[in-house]
Amino acid sequence: MGKGDRKKPRGKMSSYAFFVQTCREKHKKKHPDASVNFSEFSKKCSERWKTMSAKEKGKFEDMAKADKARYEREMKTYIPPKGETKKKFKDPNASKRPPSAFFLFCSEYRPKIKGEHPGLSIGDVAKKLGEMWNNTAADDKQPYKKKAAKLKEKYEKDIAAHRAKGKPDAAKKKKKELSRLKRARKRRKGRKMKRMRKRRKMKKRRKKKMMMNKRNTEHLSPG
Secondary structure, eight states, X not given: OBTTBTTSOOOOOOHHHHHHHHHHHHHXXXXXXXXXXXXXXXXXXXHHHHHOOHHHHHHHHHXXXXXXXXXXXXXXXXXXXXXXXXXXXXXTTSOOOOOOHHHHHHHHHHXXXXXXXXXXXXXXXXHHHHHHHHTSOHHXXXXXXXXXXXXXXXXXXXXXXXXXXXXXXXXXXXXXXXXXXXXHHHHHHHHHXXXXXXXXXXXXXXXXXXXXXXXXXXXXXXX
């Protein structure tokens, strides 16, 4: 299933994933109450798969082909949800997002897979980890889920504390900005008043000059 989209078709499984799933089901039927050492079980499955003939693998290859056809058929009618995802601002001082249960599982088993299969590429290692996780029983996934839940809880507390710390800084910044705007308005008002005084002064001078010219004209005219 797609993250956040329940309608998205389930991903296709490989022939090896079907083989591991079958082995697990057989083991459960034989030993219903026995706990499974996942690392040992995975290693045995891998070793058994390597020694199997093409004929023995054929059954699982057919299952994988059928599942691929199912996936492609479902994807043709699948309509992804509308809406754009905006890129959020990443605060460098904020706590890092906690790892998921699957990521914790990968961190534990990645070195083992690399050790057992040194020639595998990064993509193949990731694929193998995905198959291992998909074939892990719900009970075996619980320790990873519990650890992920604890890390998530801590992350949420850290984020809340970080945001609370940021609020006084934001208020201080806002106050500073308001003070700056107030000073800017005061300066604009001061310049406006200065221009008005200058205009009044010039008007007064012109009026005075006109009065003087008028008096001179009256004085020079014959009586």
